[in-house]
Amino acid sequence: MSEHNTMNDGTYEGENELVTTRLIDAPRDLVFQAWTSPEYLAQWWGPKGFTNTFHEFDLRPGGTWKFVMHGPDGVDYKNKSIFDEIVPPERIVFRHVSGPKFQVTATFENLDGKTRITYRMRFETAAEFDKVKTYAAEGNEQNFDRLEELLQKMSA
Numbered sequence: 001m002s003e004h005n006t007m008n009d010g011t012y013e014g015e016n017e018l019v020t021t022r023l024i025d026a027p028r029d030l031v032f033q034a035w036t037s038p039e040y041l042a043q044w045w046g047p048k049g050f051t052n053t054f055h056e057f058d059l060r061p062g063g064t065w066k067f068v069m070h071g072p073d074g075v076d077y078k079n080k081s082i083f084d085e086i087v088p089p090e091r092i093v094f095r096h097v098s099g100p101k102f103q104v105t106a107t108f109e110n111l112d113g114k115t116r117i118t119y120r121m122r123f124e125t126a127a128e129f130d131k132v133k134t135y136a137a138e139g140n141e142q143n144f145d146r147l148e149e150l151l152q153k154m155s156a
Contacts, residue, residue, distance in 0.1 A: 011137040016123040018133065020140040024115045026151040028108050031115040032089035034150055035106065044146040045069075047139040059086060065094065100128040117144070 012019040024031060034040045038057040045052055049072030056066040061083055069077040078098060085093035092106045102123040109116040119140060123129035 011140065013133065013137070016126045016129045018121045018123075018129070018136055018140070020119045020137065020144065022117050022119075022144045022148075023111065024117060024144075024148055024151065026115055026148075026155060027113055028089050028110040028115045030151060030154060031117065031147075032108055034147060034154065035092060035108075036086075036088070040150060040154070042067075044150045045143065046146075047142040048072075048146065059083060061085060100124075100131055102128065119144075 009022050010020075034044065036059055038054050041057070042052045042054050045067075046069045051070045052067050053070065054065075054067045056064050058064050063083045065079075065081040065083065067079050069079060071077065079096065080098040081094045081096045081104075083092070083094045084103075085091060089108055091108070093104065095101070095103050100123060102121045105118075105120045105122070107118045107120075109118070121136065121140075123132075
């Protein structure tokens with residue numbers, strides 16, 4: 001499973017799993033802060049053109065993250081996740097319990113002051129994955145683009 005950690009940026013798909021990696025030119029502590037502070041996370045989470053309204057963000061094992069993603073087409077997407085594991089600044093694991101159902105494992109690897117993020121989405125079933133695979137990979141790339149833009153502002 002860890003073979004992806006040594007690969008360059010990219011997206012890899014399995015039967016029910018999508019893995020996106022990105023090497024970001026920012027220190028791991030700053031990247032982790034952007035992932036775990038709701039005021040930052042709300043600014044970059046989601047594909048290009050999306051905005052967020054967070055209703056609950058309880059960053060602890062068993063804690064809930066409830067938010068609405070507002071699409072550029074005016075459609076609102078309600079999301080609910082449960083945090084399973086928080087290991088600062090190395091790993092975040094949560095379950096997306098509103099449809100489609102999947103588990104996210106995000107790892108943050110320090111590489112000489114840069115950070116390699118490995119974002120693994122493991123869907124409950126291949127059928128759940130099939131519903132989103134046409135747009136999820138590109139959405140993840142746009143999400144990371146937005147994260148990088150925010151990190152540049154945070155570093156300035």
